[in-house]
Amino acid sequence: MKPFRYERASSPSEAATLLAQTPTGAFLGGGTNLVDLMKLEVMQPDLLIDISPLGFDRVEALPDGGVRIGALVRNSELAAERTIRQRYPVLAQALLAGASGQLRNLATTGGNLLQRTRCLYFQDISKPCNKRVPGSGCSARAGEHRNLAILGASEACIATHPSDMAVALIALDARVNVLGPGGERTIPLSKFYRLPGDQPQYETVLEHGELITSVDLPAIPFATRSHYRKVRDRASYAFALVSLAAALELKDGLISDVRLAFGGVAPAPWRAYKAEQILRGAPASEETFRRAAEAELAAAQPLRDNAFKVPLARNVLVRTLLDLSREEQR
Ligand SMILES: Cc1cc2nc3c(=O)[nH]c(=O)nc-3n(C[C@H](O)[C@H](O)[C@H](O)COP(=O)(O)OP(=O)(O)OC[C@H]3O[C@@H](n4cnc5c(N)ncnc54)[C@H](O)[C@@H]3O)c2cc1C
Known part of the structure; x- marks a missing residue:
């Protein structure tokens, strides 16, 4: 692993500004994906901004009948939350279908949305991968692709998104609230991810420095079923x-x-x-x-x-x- 600097964020706006000023920095949520990728030298941030002191760890009712999930709510806590189990069982089930108990205890809502693909070639720095090194080629098309995409892929990239939670959230019309150096904005999850086209290195519409602060679920009465x-x-x-x-x-x-x-x-x-x-x-x-x-x-x-x-x-x-x-x- 390459050496890196570590800072604890003291406020959301400070975290967003600091990251925006550091082109190769990254926010640290639970670290269960980022730190693995750093060990593999797939991601090499020179600054980690630990966002765990920021709060964002509550599940709250919204005035319109929906629910706000803080970006730092852990996957295990969210799956156990009574409101989620009763009103959005699909989300509780998706969370419990992911990873293991220990990982879910650390994994955060924001980090889960932004976890990277499990494509073998993305994770292996000795192999070409357009997502990791744009323009280097895709090893998966002719190689190991049994678990890769059948929809929405491109010549450049056929990697799949690995999150279970995000599948439930997109079905539930979730919206992602973010804070960046330019202020706050809300992005429907259906417009949050980008398909690879010829630039598979860009996976979402987030700008560098934008911090996910929460995810909102609208009231969908029939989601109890x-x-x-x-x-x-x-x-x-x-x-x-x-x-x-x-x-x-x-x-x-x-x-x-x-x-x-x-x-x-x-x-x-x-x-x-x-x-x-x-x-x-x-x-x-x-x-x-x-x-x-x-x-x-x-x-x-x-x-x-x-x-x-x-x-x-x-x-x-x-x-x-x-x-x-x-x-x-x-
Ligand atoms: C062995 C193993 C098995 C797994 N199995 C599954 C599975 O079956 N299903 C599944 O869905 N997942 C699975 N996972 C993945 C796991 O769910 C993710 O690693 C986890 O959800 C990531 O959350 P985190 O908080 O640890 O993210 P981190 O590793 O901290 O961060 C991931 C990315 O998100 C960014 N980030 C984090 N928080 C924010 C924020 N608030 N705003 C902006 N950027 C942010 C980070 O900079 C980083 O780029 C597995 C993981 C492992 C190691």
């Missing part, structure tokens, strides 16, 4: 091959509202808007669910070793919506 399903190579402590966050509302056998997002299939958590559009107003049947999944996955461009993700994603969507609709009709 929601579910996160994660398919992976082993039952725990593994990243998703395919996952799905789903919430479903039925009225008289018709789908009155729905939220769907896939994980493990794209460079960012993938909101399944096309599928949602087909489902709204349609009968809650296996045939409709299958048609919706197929519409969403029609744009898939699988590679040699990850074509299995297309039928897997379709089946996960159909199975999850069948389960939710049976629960709702009970």
Whole structure:
């Protein structure tokens, strides 16, 4: 690991200004991703700004009926929070499906959103990777890509976003509040991540120096009936091959509202808007669910070793919506 400077932030604006003035610095949340990547010399910040003294560690009710999650709320605390378990079970389930108990005790809401891809070539500095070294090439296309993207990828990069939590948050229309040297702004999570195109080194719309302070969830009454399903190579402590966050509302056998997002299939958590559009107003049947999944996955461009993700994603969507609709009709 390369030597680096360490500072404890004393206020959010000081942290944002300090980082903006240090082009190669980074905020330190729980450190469970950043420090690993520093050991691998994939990330080499020369200044770490520890944001843990800043507070941002509460889950609070918002006046409009939504919920604000502080950026430093730990994944384990968020999963255990009564409001989250009761009103947004999909989020509690997604959190508990991620990493291990010890990691969740450290991992923060902000850090989880910004964790980097698990693509082997991104993590191996001896191999070309356009995300790590722009213009160096992508080793994954011809190499190991079984767990990489089938949607939203580009010639330059097929890495997947690894977060489970972000998949639930994007399905729940979350908004990210940030503070930068230029002030505060709120970014819908659906506009927060960038697809790789020919610049895979840029993963989000954040400017250097912008600090995530909290994440807001709107009130979505039917999210009490929601579910996160994660398919992976082993039952725990593994990243998703395919996952799905789903919430479903039925009225008289018709789908009155729905939220769907896939994980493990794209460079960012993938909101399944096309599928949602087909489902709204349609009968809650296996045939409709299958048609919706197929519409969403029609744009898939699988590679040699990850074509299995297309039928897997379709089946996960159909199975999850069948389960939710049976629960709702009970
Ligand atoms: C063995 C292992 C297995 C795992 N399995 C899973 C899994 O199955 N599913 C899953 O979802 N995750 C998994 N993870 C990843 C884990 O969830 C992340 O490492 C964790 O959520 C990152 O949070 P952190 O607070 O530790 O982030 P850090 O490592 O501190 O930071 C990550 C990035 O975010 C930036 N950052 C942190 N906080 C802020 C902020 N408030 N504002 C702006 N920038 C910020 C940092 O500068 C850094 O670039 C696994 C990790 C490990 C090590």
